[in-house]
Amino acid sequence: MLASTAYDYLKAVKAQEIELGAVDMATFGLNLDGVYIYKNVNTDSQFMSLERIASGFCKVVADYYPMLVGRPAVSKNGKGVMIVDPANLCMPDIAELTVTHPAEA
Numbered sequence: 697m698l699a700s701t702a703y704d705y706l707k708a709v710k711a712q713e714i715e716l717g718a719v720d721m722a723t724f725g726l727n728l729d730g731v732y733i734y735k736n737v738n739t740d741s742q743f744m745s746l747e748r749i750a751s752g753f754c755k756v757v758a759d760y761y762p763m764l765v766g767r768p769a770v771s772k773n774g775k776g777v778m779i780v781d782p783a784n785l786c787m788p789d790i791a792e793l794t795v796t797h798p799a800e801a
Contacts, residue, residue: 702750702790706765708758709782714766716776733795746792753790 736743757764765785766778 702747702754705751705754705758706782706785709762709765709780709785711782712762712780713771714763714778714780715771716768716778721776744792746790750790753788 734744762780763778765787766780767784767786769777769779771777
């Protein structure tokens with residue numbers, strides 16, 4: 697479980713309706729899932745701190761990309777929009793997994 701400080705940055709997210717452009721609509725519904733594997737060769741206890749990763753994500757969302765935590769909708773005039781509601785953010789799962797056996801190349 698993440699400490700609440702990771703989510704503190706999200707308090708700066710304002711309620712807004714962001715109109716989607718042609719490129720946004722063309723890629724709408726496209727899922728980009730990623731799995732990144734990093735080896736902790738120095739067995740550093742602070743290696744890839746989940747708290748720091750989550751805090752960084754939340755800060756970038758709050759400062760530059762609030763649309764990433766919005767919900768798609770159609771506006772009153774029929775345009776595609778992302779509704780950003782600070783009380784109902786669409787947050788991704790942020791998780792840590794430790795693998796004790798070597799990953800295959």
